[in-house]
Every structure is written in C-alpha cells, then in structure tokens.
Amino acid sequence: MSAAGLSRRTFLATSAAAGGGLLIGLSLPDGLKRLFAQEAAPAAPRPVPNAFIRIAPDDTVTILLKHSEMGQGVSTSLPMVIAEELECDWSKVRFEHAPANIVYAHTVFRAQMTGGSTSTWESFDQLRAAGAAAREMLIAAAAKQWEVPVGECRAENGFVIHGERRLRFGELAAAAEKLPVPAAPKLKDPKDWKILGRPTHRLDSAVKVTGKAEFGMDVRRPGMLTALVARSPWFGGKVKRFDAGKAKAVPGVVDVIQIPSGVAVVAESFWSARLGRNALEVDWDPGSMAGHSTAAQLEDFRKRVQTDGPVAASKGDFAAAFGKAAKKVEAVYEVPYLAHAMMEPLNCTAEVKAGSCEIWTGTQFQTGDQAAAAKIAGVKPEQVKVNTLFLGGGFGRRANPRSDFVSEAVHLAKATGRPVKVVWTREDDTRGGYYRPMWVSRVRAGLDGDGKPVAWAHTIVGQSILAGSPFASMIKNGIDETSVEGAADAPYIESIPDHRVELHSPESPIPVLWWRSVGHSHTAFVVESFVDELAHAAGKDPVDFRRELLPPDSRRRRVLDKAAEAFGWGKPLPAGHAAGIAVHESFGSVVAQAAEVSVDNGRIRVHRVVCAVDCGPVVNPDGVEAQMQSGIVYGLSAALYGEITFRDGQVEQSNYHDYPVLRLNEMPHVAVHIANSDEKMGGVGEPGTPPIAPAVANAVFALTGKRLRQLPLRLT
C-alpha cells in the first residue's frame, strides 16, 4: 500500500506545519491509524492520575473523560478501564467531561478529539496506568499512616486494607495526592479483571432518562442571547446586501450582525430569532454553485470514472490479465452526498471578555475549536475555556477542522459583548453542508475457467475530505487515503495477482467531511456488492465464494463464518424472503452481517440482521452490542433513504420529511455475536455501519434478480 512509506515522524512534521500550531492532523486514514498505533504503542504513557481521577472525602470517584460522550458509551467504558486498576467501588464512580488541555490529547493524534473509533484503544494503556498509579498512591498513603511496609497493604473495593485495618479511599485521597506519582505502576493481570469484559450498565442513563442531561442546546447563561444565522443558500455564496429593518422590528430581536458565514439575527429567545430571520432580507451572490445540479455532477463523475487516475494500489498487469480472462464482469456503483442528521442540531454558546473566552458546546474536537475560538477572540488558546456538553449525536459532523459552528458563536459573542448561543435549525443543519461525499466507482474483474478472480480494477471518483482542509498535506501523490480505505486494501485483491485501484478527486464548493465510517461507507458497498456479483457470475454461493478468497485462518473468514452460521445461511427462509451477506474490516475491527429481506409493493423491508464482530479485547460487551445495533440502523437509513441532492445550486432537502431516516416500525431484529479474541483492540463506533448496505443489496438481488448499484436502494 502506498501508505507504508509515510513514517510517524514525517506525519508529525507535516501536520504540525499544516495545522498552524495544532500538533497533529485529525483524520488519519484508517490504514495509517493502525500503522501509527503500532509504532506508538511500545512507549508506555506516563501515568497522570490527577488529570483523570478525583476522589472526594465521601469516596465518590469522579473520572474526567478525555473523549466526548456522543452516545457511543465512553462515559462508561473509560471509567471502567480506570476503575479496574484503581480498585474503587464501582457504585461510587461518576464522570465529567474534561476541560480542553493537552494532557487529554489523543495518544496517537496528539490533539484532544473523539473520532475514528479510537477512544477506547488509544486510551486503554494510558487510563490503566493512571488507575494503577492512583491505587499505588492510595496504598502508599495508608502504609505511611499505619507505619507499615507498602507490600503488606492492598486495595479493594474502595478501601486500603492491612490485616484487620482498613481506610476508605475518601480518607486517604488528600494525603495520597501529595505523594510522588509512580513512573511504572504495576498493572493487574487480565485474569484478575473484575470489571473489564463484563456487561456494565451505562453511567449516563440516570441523567438521560430524567431530562437532566445537559446538551449544548440546553446551555443557559445570564444575559444570554440566541442567534440564528442566515447562510448563503449556495455554498461559497456571498452577501451582496441585506436589509435588517424588518428583522429588527420583530419583538425580542436585539441586533442583526454580519459575520463571515452570513447574517446573524440576535434575539432574546430562539423564537424571536427565528421570526427575525424569517423577516430578514438578504441578497446573495450565488458564486460558482449557481446552476449546479446533482444530475450534471453525476454525469461528470460517470465520465471521469472511465479514465485513468492516480494509483492507490497496483500489482501485476491488470490489463493483460483482464484481457485473457475467461469471463469478464464490469459494473458502476453510485452513492450520494449524505447529511449526518444528528438528533441535536448544531449549536454553540460563547462568551468573550477581555483576555478570555469561554465556549459551551458538544464537540468532537476540543483542540481545534479552542484554537479557532482563540484566533477570533484575539486571545491565546489556553485562555479559551472549553466546556464540553453531552453531544446529541456526532457521527463526525461535530469534528470539523474548520470549527464552523463554534466560530459563528465566538464572532457574535465578541460583537455583542454578551453570551450568545448560535442555534442551527433542522433546516440549517440539513442544508449547511459538510456532507459525506458523493462517489462513483467502476469495478472490473476477470474470472478464470474455474470462476476464480484473476484480475481486478477499481476506479473511484469523489471529493477528497482532506483537500483544502488544514490536513491537505496528508494527500500523497494524489491519493487521499480516506477516499480509498476499504478499496485499496480490500481483502480479496490480495489473492488476485493482477489488480489496480485508482482515484479521481474532483474539486467542488460543496463542503465534505467524515461521516460515520468515512471511506468505508462507500467502499464496503462497492466491494461487497461486486464480490457478490462475481460469486453469481461464477455460479457459486456468496459465502463459499468469499471463503475461497479469504485465507483459512484469517480474522475475516472467522467472522464471516460466525455470521453465516448464526444466521442459518443456506437454510430455508419464509416465502418471499431472501438473504444477503457482507463482511468488512474498518477501524481495526471486522464485522460481518447477514440480512433477511422481503419486498412489499416495491418497498424493501429488512426483517432480521445477524451481526458478528471481532474487535479484539472487549471492555463493555453491552456497549459493543449497542454500537453494532447503532451502526446498522445508521447504515440502513443511508441504504434505504439517505440522499442530499442539488438543484439550481441549492440543497433540495431540508428536514426529516424529505431526508427520511429509519423509524421504529422499520427496525429489523438485530442479533449481535461478539468474538472473544486476542486480536489487537479495534474500534466499535463505526465498523457496524459499512456492511449493512451491501448485505441488504445482496439480499435484494437474491430475492428479485435485480442488482441495485445505487444508494439509496430503489426498486422502482
């Protein structure tokens, strides 16, 4: 793979230059992430217990979260890791989001951020060490008080014990804090784990079932104003002129202020701001998006996909092998732009004072947002206090290297001198960009006389997420790894001697960003659908065909086998039902899904999904199950409905009525099987999403004989 040449040192150097002060790039392509993780792993992180653990006199243990809780369960899994080593009483464990501080930086990305399905594995050793160091400090404090050797004392369930004597952690915390931090605390033997690997109830349920959980949207500050921003209906468009008169006449509207992203109506409440913005008159210069249509853009992509582009992976001589093949299969696949459509629309509250700035928001990227806020407020990054609230969903949208939703709030707080909360309406959120890019793929394969693939070529066309971002320098030789992950390293091509993967990255004013599973969200659909096409062309069962291409002892094959067996692959299904399967590796984990579908009046119904996952060592099995269910629902919404399109240069969708997502009555029964493996720990937030679209499309083919090569899947 082309990625292999880029060393960790090079990466740090290039991203430091590109990020303008930021230590590191955020979006490591999946392959690079694993590469760096392997390089970074040996250096044991210095234990910093005080940054992560607070023990109160009443024995309450508060864990500071270095990662943002956006549903994925880090507010339970990260405390589990610390508590296991700390030997505290789990019922006394609480959590808080950590402030923005370099001590909470991602151990691989070197910035404080949540993404790439990395939270648990990147912090696992660090948090274990922190918990163990704190435990040793508590034991040392007790031993000192009792005047006995440290070796005679032990910690258990929130106490330090010596013979018949015991002291509560809460009694020892103040003394322990003053002791030196052990450089290499002794970690527990995994066979002695009491918390890790056991299904554990979420710590955030109580506040989330009572309405007490505070999201960014819920922040209220004394004297706070609420702002809605009129943004250009055309990406890249500019304000020509605006008339604030009618907006200012709306009761409750305080001011109308132009900021770089548009014209803001600032008011005493959301409702006033909304009415004020409705009344605001703005003339826009549409810029280069004028007249843009998805239909024309798709035609352009379809032409480009037939041409040669920069090479992402290549071995042997595809053209020669393809020319000689006994059977040739060729197909073009297309997937649309997608919005993240988190339940909580984007928002941020900011306050700017002389020499300081404070922001309150649900963010996945504290370091970037802190730097952006500092620049606007005219203060140093460390003078910006970042308060991370619960995120009402993130899916990548709340990790924006351009800090779009944070910047607007800081501009307005600075202009008004008061705390300002910028709220995006659902329509703003749907139309405001930073979409999963639209992709067109052309795949060709040659089979020999036995139906074995001997040649494979995959050409991809779509916008680069990194191009034009602070991380553009990560694009090497025309290849943005996030565009080809899952395709350039597709498991099947390893066994195909002559293969080639190419990429075109056309530019567009349409802003694009990582969307749950990033490049895998399109490559898994293409690769796993096309392999299914090859199986049928070879006259073989789709599971058998894949098994023949995957090494016998491979992780993928084990996961595929588990899903097939648990599903009852090959066994009769109810009349009118059929099955499809897909297996895909992403973010260090392998997931296979088998789906049972039917078609009712042209509508695809998914009845049942069996999901097998190997993510290596499991922290909270209940959390892994929830993330697989979650990834499947997210992927199904995209597979069945998701589509952002443009007409006359403007986004056609606006809200959940025309950007539909899966509803409860459409929820299939999902069974999750988690491997208990000793593979390297991977992620679980994203890997559940990629396989579902191809599994369903393959099932639709098995049922109807129609090969659906476009998302969303449509039979009519």
Add this chain to the structure above:
Amino acid sequence: MIDWRGCPADPGKLAGQSRANRGADVMKLQVNGKEHDVSVPADMPLLWVLRDVLGLTGTKYGCGMAQCGACTVHLDGRAQRSCVLPVSRAAGHRITTIEGLDPQGAHPVQRAWTDLDVVQCGYCQPGQIMAAAALLEEVPKPSDADIDAALSGNLCRCGTYQRIRAAVHRAADLAAKGERS
C-alpha cells in the same frame, strides 16, 4: 427570563408574519403541577415557552415540524408535539414534561430504560419516554404493533429502537406489578 409586555405589538411592523408574534398575551400554564404566568405571543410554540421562558430544557428541539418527536410532552396525559403546539392551546390544560413525569425519576418507563441501557446519545430519549408513558396509560399491555404505532413518530439516530421495544414491554410489566420505586 423574557418579558414581552413592553414589546411593540404593531402588526404593521411584522410584514410577512401573518399570524406570528402579534404581541404578548398573559397566560396561565400548568406545568408539572405548578402554575406559571407567562407573557408570550399566543402562537409561540409551547416547546420554546418550556425551554426559553420556563427553563425546562429536558424537552428537546429536533425538527420544529412534528417529524421527530424529540419535543413530546403530555397534555392532559396524552402525547403532544410541543414544537407545533401554540402555547395558547396548551393554556388551561395539564402539561407534563420529562422533568415532571415522576418526582423521583422512577416512572416504570424510566426504570425500564435504565434497566435495559436504552440510551445512547440520549437527545431523543425524553421524547421517546414521554411517548411510551402515554402509550402505557392507554394500553397497559401493548403489543409490538401497538408500540410501533405509538412510537414510530419518535426518531432516534443512534438506533436504540430494538431496546426501546424491549423496554416498553418491561415497563408494562413493572407497572403491572406496581413497582414504581
């Protein structure tokens, strides 16, 4: 807090806003068993009165057009989308929000949600819980079809639907046993 009483109420200044915001009316709202005098325009949606005027932020804004259910509250015990309900139509009725569903936060639906770890990001869950609680008032032992019918208007992007179904059944069992706290 917002005091609308001093705001101009000249409809001529509100071109294009035929119904909206013709000035403030004083209304009595009964929310979670407490009476509040609010001075807001009659057609301001109840959602924003709850959130911005009364500070009850447990009820969420998701879509503003009754598509997602995040704003679900009870009006005289029945589920209502507060984002499209003019506050004037809520006056004189018993309004219950997630904060008032149970004094201890231990309504059978809330207990079932906690037992089965339903929540993920949690943003939609106040609406899901209010919809489920209203369903159980009407149908104490709901079938899957009853649950689908009552809760399909409540979106969840984290995909908690399977656990929601299971938790509604569990809540029905808890309620039947009278295990309220």
